[in-house]
Amino acid sequence: LVPAVHRAIDTVGWGSGASPLICGHGAIHAELERQLALFEGTDAALLFSSGFAANLGSITALVGRGDAIYSDAKNHASIIDGCRLSGATTFVFPHRDVTSLQGLLEDSSAFRRRLIVTDSLFSMDGNLAPLDKLAELAEQFQAILMVDEAHATGLYGKDGRGVAQHLGAEDGIHLRIGTFSKALGSIGGFVASSQCVVDWLVNRARSYVFSTALPEAAAAAGLESLRLVREEPHRRTRLLERSAHVRSQLRQQNWDLGSASSQIVPLYVGTPQAAVELSTKLRQEGFLLPAIRPPSVPAGESLLRISLTYGHTTDSVDALVSALESHRPRP
Numbered sequence: 001l002v003p004a005v006h007r008a009i010d011t012v013g014w015g016s017g018a019s020p021l022i023c024g025h026g027a028i029h030a031e032l033e034r035q036l037a038l039f040e041g042t043d044a045a046l047l048f049s050s051g052f053a054a055n056l057g058s059i060t061a062l063v064g065r066g067d068a069i070y071s072d073a074k075n076h077a078s079i080i081d082g083c084r085l086s087g088a089t090t091f092v093f094p095h096r097d098v099t100s101l102q103g104l105l106e107d108s109s110a111f112r113r114r115l116i117v118t119d120s121l122f123s124m125d126g127n128l129a130p131l132d133k134l135a136e137l138a139e140q141f142q143a144i145l146m147v148d149e150a151h152a153t154g155l156y157g158k159d160g161r162g163v164a165q166h167l168g169a170e171d172g173i174h175l176r177i178g179t180f181s182k183a184l185g186s187i188g189g190f191v192a193s194s195q196c197v198v199d200w201l202v203n204r205a206r207s208y209v210f211s212t213a214l215p216e217a218a219a220a221a222g223l224e225s226l227r228l229v230r231e232e233p234h235r236r237t238r239l240l241e242r243s244a245h246v247r248s249q250l251r252q253q254n255w256d257l258g259s260a261s262s263q264i265v266p267l268y269v270g271t272p273q274a275a276v277e278l279s280t281k282l283r284q285e286g287f288l289l290p291a292i293r294p295p296s297v298p299a300g301e302s303l304l305r306i307s308l309t310y311g312h313t314t315d316s317v318d319a320l321v322s323a324l325e326s327h328r329p330r331p
């Protein structure tokens with residue numbers, strides 16, 4: 001990505017100068033939006049300055065007073081803030097619980113527009129959302145379905161589009177949110193959707209209209225990372241295989257890893273104190289496993305998050321597994 005950024009800076013400079021609708025939207029932004037739509041298989045795509053801005057701007061543009069939102073209990077903070085700011089009535093359903101969601105949808109038919117919103121791969125516990133079932137419910141109850149693929153873009157699905165592709169649920173999803181900040185190794189959020197929705201967001205999403213566009217060099221990095229996703233699919237298969245391997249080794253050591261199976265491997269340790277203590281010890285041994293505590297997770301569910309990447313060598317992963325051996329929970 002670095003040479004791509006250098007080349008762009010040398011030709012178009014650094015700052016974009018203004019919000020997209022004034023004059024901040026350049027040729028590289030336009031090309032990235034075109035490539036994003038091709039990548040996602042949607043009519044159109046729209047770039048935001050971050051994933052946070054994409055969620056906040058989209059939710060508040062789609063629903064307002066008199067509308068209803070159905071939001072998974074473990075959704076990302078940017079979704080939660082979007083729900084709050086929108087003024088819509090928000091129903092929080094228990095994590096990945098489609099039965100509860102169905103009950104809520106049945107009991108709240110009087111609202112005007114209804115929006116179901118979920119992460120596709122939850123950033124703290126590594127679980128996948130049941131997108132196929134959510135898509136069925138959205139269709140049955142004529143709700144809009146918005147899915148945040150932040151942690152899955154570039155990693156899940158045959159073409160790396162995310163969990164929706166992995167589960168075959170893409171057709172039932174109306175808006176897909178992504179970010180360049182996770183697997184794509186850069187910065188910038190996006191929405192992929194129909195042309196009609198994208199046109200609406202261009203006019204209504206306040207975090208798009210009233211915020212300076214990303215530097216074009218960041219868009220150039222985005223183009224390069226999409227190319228890598230397209231042309232080097234072995235990166236994502238290798239990472240998911242390695243994650244499965246690490247999980248099975250850590251299970252044998254008695255760690256509580258929850259039920260997930262993604263590249264995010266949580267080690268549940270209980271209290272914030274236990275999490276900080278273990279994280280500090282591992283740091284001294286050369287491993288960065290951040291302690292995740294309330295309010296990022298509910299009380300009692302503090303954890304150390306192992307975020308595996310393609311760049312980790314077999315040796316470093318093996319070294320982590322043996323370091324954890326000496327700290328493992330005793331039965």
Ligand SMILES: *Cc1c(COP(=O)(O)O)cnc(C)c1O
Pocket residue numbers: 050051052053055076078119123148149150151179180181187188189
């Ligand atoms: C990281 C993340 C975001 C925010 O994306 P940024 O580009 O970092 O602002 C949004 N949603 C989810 C699920 C995330 O994990």
